[in-house]
Amino acid sequence: MPSIAPWWREKLLAWYDAHRRDLPWRSTRNPYPIWLSEIMLQQTRVAAVIEHYGQFLRRFPTIEKLAAARESSVLAAWSGLGYYRRARMLRTAAKIILREHKGKFPTTAAGLRNLPGIGRYTAAAIASIAFGEPVGVVDGNVERMLCRFAGKNVVCEELWATVNVLIDAKRPGDFNQAMMELGATVCTPQAPACLACPVVERCATRGELARSEKPAPQKKREIHFSLLCRGANGSGKVFLRQRPGNASLMAGMWELPEVAARNGASKPAFRLRHSITVTDYSVSVWRECAIPQAEGRWFAISKLKTIALTGLARKILSKAQML
Numbered sequence: 001m002p003s004i005a006p007w008w009r010e011k012l013l014a015w016y017d018a019h020r021r022d023l024p025w026r027s028t029r030n031p032y033p034i035w036l037s038e039i040m041l042q043q044t045r046v047a048a049v050i051e052h053y054g055q056f057l058r059r060f061p062t063i064e065k066l067a068a069a070r071e072s073s074v075l076a077a078w079s080g081l082g083y084y085r086r087a088r089m090l091r092t093a094a095k096i097i098l099r100e101h102k103g104k105f106p107t108t109a110a111g112l113r114n115l116p117g118i119g120r121y122t123a124a125a126i127a128s129i130a131f132g133e134p135v136g137v138v139d140g141n142v143e144r145m146l147c148r149f150a151g152k153n154v155v156c157e158e159l160w161a162t163v164n165v166l167i168d169a170k171r172p173g174d175f176n177q178a179m180m181e182l183g184a185t186v187c188t189p190q191a192p193a194c195l196a197c198p199v200v201e202r203c204a205t206r207g208e209l210a211r212s213e214k215p216a217p218q219k220k221r222e223i224h225f226s227l228l229c230r231g232a233n234g235s236g237k238v239f240l241r242q243r244p245g246n247a248s249l250m251a252g253m254w255e256l257p258e259v260a261a262r263n264g265a266s267k268p269a270f271r272l273r274h275s276i277t278v279t280d281y282s283v284s285v286w287r288e289c290a291i292p293q294a295e296g297r298w299f300a301i302s303k304l305k306t307i308a309l310t311g312l313a314r315k316i317l318s319k320a321q322m323l
């Protein structure tokens, strides 16, 4: 790879200049919104991030506002993005930046890695995009593309060494974004668009590389929730329970009470599907007026937008036309 580095940079950056997507976080060098976008983009699709990114920045336009916010407000603004640990870490890191760095971000990948929620990839992405440090990044898209280009599965450390050789020292932020963008939009997991690829002439695979292992199959599970309401819809209330603070997933978030499966001929008010990591859920929602058995609270339907709801609770309440 070192011998083709100049060729790779030229091809990749010319392609990026002509085809880059106009994403909202690409119009700034301010580390705060760049950091926010990188954390949001972890395990979340670009389209979903675009929906939440602007809203989040309007609510917390500066790192000072984020550090001063209550955790429940940050979780509410994060609601719908999933993996809520990211939002908690974001707020914790904002407090550390204010307390220990006088409100200024560390400017190197090594310094950024000391902050909670910032791993090797995120540190390199922020350092290169916001501060111009020539450090490469390897995400799933870059890994797939480089393995196909090389025509073999390449081990992780070798990939990191490769991107650090390839990187363009004059435009490291653009180079890293171009690598990720090429993987995400051209060298896609299925049916890569090789004819549109700027490095096709030297690619060893030009298509999908045979996988060494099959992905784990999705598990299936049925779950039931109770939609307890009182009052007329305009001034009505809905009953929600809070997930325990020590829950491994979505701790402290609000959701509908889960209930046991119903027997007999009765039908749920509606059904929907929901996926979390490797599990596909078939969800039945039962509309009820009974006194709640679970611990929880009544919330005004008009206030639901300000509450830290789980993604599934949002989906159910939207389908019930309460959000």
Ligand code: SF4
Binding pocket: 145, 148, 149, 186, 187, 188, 192, 193, 194, 195, 197, 198, 199, 200, 203, 204, 205, 206, 207, 208
């Ligand atoms: S030529 Fe095809 S397989 Fe090779 S890197 Fe480009 S898009 Fe991926």
